[in-house]
Amino acid sequence: MVGQTLWEARKYEEAMESGIRKEERPAFHLCPRVGWMNDPNGFSYYRGQYHLFYQYYPYDSIWGPMHWGHAVSDDLLHWTYLPAALAPDAAYDKDGCFSGSALELPDGRHLLMYTGVVRQPRLEGGFRDIQTQCIAIGDGRDYEKYSQNPVLDAGDLPEGGSRNDFRDPRIWAEEDGTYRCVVGNCTKDKDGRILLYKSQDGIHWDFLSILIENRGRFGRMWECPDFFKLDDKYVLLVSPQDMMPKGFEYHNGNGTLCLIGDFDKETNTFTEEQDQAIDYGIDFYASQTIAAPDGRRIMIGWMQNWDTCNLRDSEHSWFGQMSLPRELSIEQGRLYQRPVRELEKLRENEVRYKNVKFEGITRMDGISGRRIDMEVTLHMQEGEKTLQKFAIRFAQDDICHTAVSFRPYESLLKVDRKFSGSRRAYIHQRRSLVHVKEGDLKLRIILDRFSAEVFVNDGEQVLTITFYTEQSADGISFFADGEAVMDVLKYDLK
Ligand code: FRU
Secondary structure: OOOHHHHHHHHHHHHHHOOOOHHHOOOOOOOOOOEEEEEEEEEEEEOOEEEEEEEEEOOOOOOOOOEEEEEEEOOOOOEEEEEEEEOOOOOOOOOOEEEEEEEEOOOOOEEEEEEEEEEEEOOOOOEEEEEEEEEEEEOOOOEEEOOOOOOEOHHHOOOOEEEEEEEEEEEEEOOOOOEEEEEEEEEOOOOEEEEEEEEOOOOOEEEEEEEEEOOOOOOOOEEEEEEEEEOOEEEEEEEEOOOOOEOOEOOOOOOOEEEEEEEEOOOOEEEEEEEEOOOOOOOOEEEEEEEOOOOOEEEEEEOOOHHHOOOOOOOOOEEOOEOOOEEEEEEOOEEEEEEOHHHHHHEEEEEEEEEEEEEEEEOOOOOEOOEEEEEEEEEOOOOOOOOOEEEEEEEEOOOOOEEEEEEOOOOEEEEEOOOOOOOOOOOOEEEEEOOOEOOEEEEEEEEEOOEEEEEEHHHOEEEEEEOOOOOOOOEEEEEEEEEEEEEEEEEEEO
């Protein structure tokens, strides 16, 4: 049965959706049906389609009491909206249905596990959340909340765990048919840790272990964990709040963290060998992965970040986008990300240039657009006019542009949206240390109307930014201080 709050949200989103023209949305990145979107939730393959839910407040383009929006896709790029799946309408989730995940039960039903939030006033002023894990079961469209919710609450926390920060369950099935779930938590002094739970049926859960503790290294509370095996290693993806920068890593405040290491099946603990940011741009957070039917591990993230999500004024009828789904692998001990291969099917109008030599500013025939897939290979050469700085400016008109630039002598790549229509003095740039390999730097830039995802060296690093300039700003120009030599391969994306 659909309750009143959900029914109203469904009516509202259906009525408002038609007011947003197709061209006002990204073409192949999911944005909310209307209103606000944050984290991806319940990313799963169910009854022959990809399902993606999202943190959703339909009634305004700012964060509000969380619902779950819902969309389905055959190719991970073109999404069809379904009616909102969850609304905050039960005693244990009345202040929000926070992030969670999904899987298919053996009997064919779709199980969602999410965080129920109840906000309580504090004596000293302000509020604090009570967060528990809850379940809803459905058919891919309508979901019924489990009558015994919550299924995990303060009583299931190991010693010292905060019940105010206990959220974002990520569930999966083991090969033996039992289930596991990781949940973000922190100690009373706000130090993040990931809890591991076990279940026989996906509904009744028991605490298994503390998978890993932060011990003050990476930020404070750890949100949105995901844990899986990849290329003979174990990977923990997590989004820590309040991170401190370390070299050129972790400059986003609310950051992203990938830990690669090993899992001890006896103690159910994870030991990391390697850490890195997941994304080195400005707009990426709260990633979630899926094990696709063909074996690929595919990740999607919220293509915004809490620290900078006020960039767009609230007059717009939607805010928030998902990143491109990205295929993950581990190469030379690092997490690699490549756009899902389905994207190649959208390519048309190939334009190819080889060994273009130039100084100063250049534009090239056929190189423009706001929905493009462009590979630029920069060949580094020593000589009289050694390259000091290289830049690609896109989404360009007389006033605006967004840029990616590279300084060879520092080996720093920068994304920059200072001139991308913002009237606010937010942080608009992010730099990342990159590697020239056998004399080349390879950049693959995907633009989709309001975003750029820059894949460096075949996915060794990714820098993601959003920008909300007019679509008529579609120029692209190249800049070189010194002499640049480059190849360019560009496609429009249908
Ligand atoms: C991460 C997050 C989650 C929470 C959700 C609330 O972006 O803070 O931890 O479940 O957003 O919308």
